Amino acid sequence: DPGGDEYCWDDIIGQDCYEECDWIDGPIDPNPDPCDDPGNWDECYGDGGDDFPGNGSFEFNLDLVYYDEGDKPLYEYNDKCTGITSLWQLSEDSGNEFAAVLTNDGAILIIQEVNSNGGGINGIYQYAGNTYYQYPMSQGSPSRTYAGQIQSARRYFIPIKATIHSHTPCINDGSDGITNNIINDDKNFASHYSAINHYIIGCSAIGQYNGSSNQAFNIQHGNLSTLCNNVN
Numbered sequence: 001d002p003g004g005d006e007y008c009w010d011d012i013i014g015q016d017c018y019e020e021c022d023w024i025d026g027p028i029d030p031n032p033d034p035c036d037d038p039g040n041w042d043e044c045y046g047d048g049g050d051d052f053p054g055n056g057s058f059e060f061n062l063d064l065v066y067y068d069e070g071d072k073p074l075y076e077y078n079d080k081c082t083g084i085t086s087l088w089q090l091s092e093d094s095g096n097e098f099a100a101v102l103t104n105d106g107a108i109l110i111i112q113e114v115n116s117n118g119g120g121i122n123g124i125y126q127y128a129g130n131t132y133y134q135y136p137m138s139q140g141s142p143s144r145t146y147a148g149q150i151q152s153a154r155r156y157f158i159p160i161k162a163t164i165h166s167h168t169p170c171i172n173d174g175s176d177g178i179t180n181n182i183i184n185d186d187k188n189f190a191s192h193y194s195a196i197n198h199y200i201i202g203c204s205a206i207g208q209y210n211g212s213s214n215q216a217f218n219i220q221h222g223n224l225s226t227l228c229n230n231v232n
Contacts, residue, residue: 059127060134060153066192070123070135073109076143081228083108084164088201088224091166101133102162102231105147109133109158116168120185124163124193131196132157162197162231170203177202178216182209199231206230 062069077083080102087098087110099112099121111133112122125134132150134157141156142149148159170177178200190198191211200207200216206227207216220227 058150058152058157060125060155060157065123065125065134066189067120067124068122070111070133072135072139073111073133073142074113075110077108077110078106078144080106080108080231081225083110084201084228084231085224086110087164088166091168091201092171095168095171097166097168099163099165101158101160102164103133103146104159104161107146108164109142118165118167118183118185121163121165121189124160125157126193126195129195131160131193133160134158160196162199163193164199164201164231166201175203176205176219176221178205178207178219180216181214182216187211187214197232 075083075086077086083100087100087108090098090110090113094113095116097114097116097118098110099114100108100110101124102108112119123133123135125132130148134155137151137154137156142158146158150157167177169175186198186209188211190209194211198209200209201224204224205219205221206224207219209216218230220230
């Protein structure tokens with residue numbers, strides 16, 4: 001029907017659509033945010049380089065990220081304990097290790113899967129006394145706006161107060177996965193980001209590590225659904 005809608009999407013199939021109409025993902029926003037258009041990101045969020053001021057006085061330098069650029073979180077949980085138990089369930093199911101961050105407002109973002117031998121936690125950035133998880137805006141926005149979240153330099157910066165990663169060899173070797181030596185990579189990482197806490201989740205156990213000790217500390221054993229309350 002030439003008198004029908006100019007655009008069609010799944011929800012209105014059969015409702016005045018005609019063969020020549022343009023297919024889109026959904027209804028067009030009559031008042032779109034111009035900063036949602038990648039073509040406007042330079043003006044909205046900076047010139048897109050790896051070392052430049054973003055909006056306001058916030059600055060980003062990719063060279064100061066210890067490992068690598070972050071990615072959009074795999075999973076986001078507003079409830080801390082739900083997120084931590086889900087991280088371990090993913091680890092048990094796959095045999096691989098997973099990494100997460102605890103936001104300043106108490107949410108868990110599961111950010112990365114690595115193999116059973118471990119790997120560096122990507123996306124952590126420190127600036128002006130605050131620590132953030134950051135990733136490119138081109139990958140899509142987080143599920144909600146977190147406390148203190150910043151959009152700058154074509155990236156989302158989410159304030160965090162802890163990192164968490166799992167140790168899965170204990171699933172097969174009978175240990176708790178924590179009471180062993182902390183590898184140098186983890187020590188150096190924790191030393192670089194010393195303003196926040198760093199946790200390991202093992203088999204029915206949680207412990208902390210930092211940049212000054214070869215051993216985990218504050219090791220606690222028990223049910224993860226209870227131990228999760230001690231991650232802060």
